[in-house]
Amino acid sequence: MTAPVAATSARRRRVQLNWLLTVLPAFPLVLLVLRLWYLSRQDLPTMLLLVQYISPLGMISALFITLIWTVPAVILVLRTLGGVLLVSAPSPADATRSLLAVTALRMPDWVVALAAVLAGFTWQLRLLPTLLMLVVAIIGLTAVHRRRRGQEAVLVVVTLGVPIALGLLILLWMWPGIVAAVSAGEITTALLLVVPPILGPLLTGPVPPWAARLATHWPAVVAAVVAPFVVGIVFLRAPVLPNSAVEVASGAGRPQVVRGQLITVDDTATTVLERDGQVTFLPNSQVRSKTLCPEPVRPPDSVVVVRGWAVGESALQWVAPTRRVTDVDPRCLGRPLNPG
Amino acid sequence: MADANGDGATVEVDKRELPADPAWDAVAEGADPPPPAEAPPAEEPSSLVTLAPVRLAALGVALVLVVAITFVRLFHTGPPSVDKLRSRAGVDSWSELTIGVKDDQPGVAFHDRKTGIWSGFDIDIAYMIAEDLGFRRSEVRFYAIESEDRARMQATDPGGGRIGVKMVIASYSITAAREAMTGVTFSAPYLYTEQSVVTLAGHPKVSTLDDLRGRWVCTLSTSTSETAPEAAGANVVRRNKVSECFSEIRDHRVDAVTTDAAILAGYKAGDPQGLAHWDLGLDATEAWGVNVGENTALRDLVNVTLYRSLKDPKDHRWEDAFDKSLQVEAPASGPTPVAVAQQPDVPKPDVRQLPWEGSAITTGAWSFGRRGEPGQNRSYQ
Numbered sequence: 164m165t166a167p168v169a170a171t172s173a174r175r176r177r178v179q180l181n182w183l184l185t186v187l188p189a190f191p192l193v194l195l196v197l198r199l200w201y202l203s204r205q206d207l208p209t210m211l212l213l214v215q216y217i218s219p220l221g222m223i224s225a226l227f228i229t230l231i232w233t234v235p236a237v238i239l240v241l242r243t244l245g246g247v248l249l250v251s252a253p254s255p256a257d258a259t260r261s262l263l264a265v266t267a268l269r270m271p272d273w274v275v276a277l278a279a280v281l282a283g284f285t286w287q288l289r290l291l292p293t294l295l296m297l298v299v300a301i302i303g304l305t306a307v308h309r310r311r312r313g314q315e316a317v318l319v320v321v322t323l324g325v326p327i328a329l330g331l332l333i334l335l336w337m338w339p340g341i342v343a344a345v346s347a348g349e350i351t352t353a354l355l356l357v358v359p360p361i362l363g364p365l366l367t368g369p370v371p372p373w374a375a376r377l378a379t380h381w382p383a384v385v386a387a388v389v390a391p392f393v394v395g396i397v398f399l400r401a402p403v404l405p406n407s408a409v410e411v412a413s414g415a416g417r418p419q420v421v422r423g424q425l426i427t428v429d430d431t432a433t434t435v436l437e438r439d440g441q442v443t444f445l446p447n448s449q450v451r452s453k454t455l456c457p458e459p460v461r462p463p464d465s466v467v468v469v470r471g472w473a474v475g476e477s478a479l480q481w482v483a484p485t486r487r488v489t490d491v492d493p494r495c496l497g498r499p500l501n502p503g
Numbered sequence: 504m505a506d507a508n509g510d511g512a513t514v515e516v517d518k519r520e521l522p523a524d525p526a527w528d529a530v531a532e533g534a535d536p537p538p539p540a541e542a543p544p545a546e547e548p549s550s551l552v553t554l555a556p557v558r559l560a561a562l563g564v565a566l567v568l569v570v571a572i573t574f575v576r577l578f579h580t581g582p583p584s585v586d587k588l589r590s591r592a593g594v595d596s597w598s599e600l601t602i603g604v605k606d607d608q609p610g611v612a613f614h615d616r617k618t619g620i621w622s623g624f625d626i627d628i629a630y631m632i633a634e635d636l637g638f639r640r641s642e643v644r645f646y647a648i649e650s651e652d653r654a655r656m657q658a659t660d661p662g663g664g665r666i667g668v669k670m671v672i673a674s675y676s677i678t679a680a681r682e683a684m685t686g687v688t689f690s691a692p693y694l695y696t697e698q699s700v701v702t703l704a705g706h707p708k709v710s711t712l713d714d715l716r717g718r719w720v721c722t723l724s725t726s727t728s729e730t731a732p733e734a735a736g737a738n739v740v741r742r743n744k745v746s747e748c749f750s751e752i753r754d755h756r757v758d759a760v761t762t763d764a765a766i767l768a769g770y771k772a773g774d775p776q777g778l779a780h781w782d783l784g785l786d787a788t789e790a791w792g793v794n795v796g797e798n799t800a801l802r803d804l805v806n807v808t809l810y811r812s813l814k815d816p817k818d819h820r821w822e823d824a825f826d827k828s829l830q831v832e833a834p835a836s837g838p839t840p841v842a843v844a845q846q847p848d849v850p851k852p853d854v855r856q857l858p859w860e861g862s863a864i865t866t867g868a869w870s871f872g873r874r875g876e877p878g879q880n881r882s883y884q
Contacts, residue, residue, distance in 0.1 A: 247562065251555075351572050358568060365561035368554060378562050396577060422595075496637045497595050 204440030235282035246304030251375035303367025330360035340469030603648030610769030627824030
């Protein structure tokens with residue numbers, strides 16, 4: 164009697180998964196449309212105008228650059244939590260009731276390795292201890308899960324020796340940053356640098372079987388529900404149109420500066436979306452000059468630097484060339500280039 | 504990831520590897536998870552089992568930390584950035600910066616009507632603030648303001664019309680009573696001075712205000728210098744401009760002029776033989792501040808500039824202004840102090856990142872004003 168019921172519920176789960184996989188690709192699309200709606204300040208005509216002129220490729224580029232770091236985060240967290248569940252559950256049948264465990268089990272190792280490398284480049288320095296914690300946890304959990312008889316010594320090295328040694332190395336390397344974070348009163352930065360190396364050796368094996376599902380499956384479910392909102396908030400803050408300042412003058416009057424986001428320029432007018440959401444069409448004959456304004460950068464919320472590397476910078480940002488803006492154009496401050 | 508082998512077919516297990524449980528490999532390769540069944544617990548190495556509760560605690564700590572840090576990062580934005588303050592203050596929408604200053608106080612703020620040049624310590628402080636706000640010197644507009652109008656921030660334009668200004672830098676002493684007034688918000692102090700008195704040369708020595716009992720003493724109306732001579736029994740004459748007081752003393756209609764030493768020192772330096780500058784030995788310090796009306800974001804921006812000038816070793820703008828306008832007057836005043844030759848302490852402004860410490864972009868915005876055309880400290884056209 165039990166077996167047919169279980170088979171039916173398994174089939175139902177599979178059907179639900181198929182629906183999930185169908186809906187998933189729609190998520191980026193929803194994000195893009197929401198971003199435009201947000202940009203147009205909920206005004207439908209403005210949004211339609213934006214849809215007409217904004218290149219989808221540009222939006223997707225913005226989405227990609229802004230959210231690239233989330234891909235390895237999802238993969239690594241899934242694999243870690245799923246790994247804990249796999250090694251902790253009393254039986255394979257019990258573990259694989261959870262989609263989390265099944266996903267972790269089916270996830271190829273090279274995907275995890277690629278995700279770790281991607282995270283190494285795109286995560287901020289302050290998140291790298293967390294990345295290393297996840298990596299040692301995954302290695303340890305994988306070793307425990309695939310262990311063979313007579314390999315206990317190897318297991319101890321992988322689950323305790325390696326994580327402890329790596330944790331100590333990280334703490335040693337990060338020490339100046341930890342001291343700086345504590346003295347600057349940045350508690351979150353200090354926690355992010357200190358706690359993961361300590362937790363690393365403790366996430367490499369099973370938890371008590373009775374708590375396995377509670378500690379892994381349900382947090383993953385909550386994260387899956389919350390993640391779209393977090394990702395949405397992050398993406399809604401990302402710029403999708405260039406910030407510009409346009410100097411206009413009609414007749415002999417003093418030039419005025421219109422600041423906002425440049426939507427398009429055609430043969431009659433320059434279309435600008437001003438900061439308050441208003442769309443302005445400036446006749447090209449009145450346009451005196453245009454300039455691109457640097458993005459108002461969110462100043463880093465941390466002043467901590469570890470051995471010359473700011474904790475808010477990722478390795479990619481550190482390596483990639485940046486444009487050093489040394490002067491700000493007065494037009495970007497709303498004042499004409501040549502007052503007079 | 505899709506359930507490709509969802510038909511429930513099991514896959515043959517690689518026997519050579521002696522896996523702990525063949526069911527894992529079947530699921531890993533796409534088989535349906537088997538139905539739950541009572542299975543004997545797997546045999547675990549001792550190190551794995553004994554640490555299990557500790558691991559559970561560690562996992563709990565990790566989850567709590569993730570939630571807490573995500574919450575803090577998303578919703579706790581911390582103190583405002585300079586850009587945010589600029590936007591709140593409305594600086595970005597001003598095409599020029601209007602400032603109310605005195606126009607008849609040599610050394611502090613003086614308008615030479617022949618050349619149109621504004622000069623003095625207050626003027627240099629105004630340029631310093633304007634520079635950090637991103638205004639070129641040619642975009643700063645000075646308007647003469649009378650003492651009684653400093654709280655209302657209503658200045659006078661050359662045509663005699665009234666005009667509202669964005670800030671007042673007009674030898675305006677910070678007092679609790681003034682701060683309690685509507686529309687008055689002071690920045691941190693930018694100069695410490697004290698009350699003193701000027702008489703015509705040849706006047707008997709004045710050591711305290713008691714020496715002026717029964718005499719006619721001119722001072723500025725609505726100024727902090729009114730109360731002390733009154734308490735000492737002097738006959739106080741109030742004028743809106745200090746230049747009117749000096750006209751009266753030269754016409755012998757009053758015996759003395761009393762106000763802040765930094766103001767009087769300029770007149771003394773301009774007429775070293777004709778005037779005498781006396782120290783009154785008062786212990787009250789006059790702390791001059793910038794009034795920004797009700798624009799508290801602008802006050803924070805002004806404080807950032809004052810703090811920068813105080814703490815940044817490369818920033819000599821305050822010291823240069825003091826040396827140029829006030830220090831040069833000190834010899835003429837002799838032993839009477841003009842002002843404290845050190846910038847008053849400024850509390851650290853509550854901004855996310857101080858501009859001169861930050862990235863290239865933010866620092867760039869702040870160095871903008873330094874490109875301003877030098878020597879164009881002329882009045883409005």
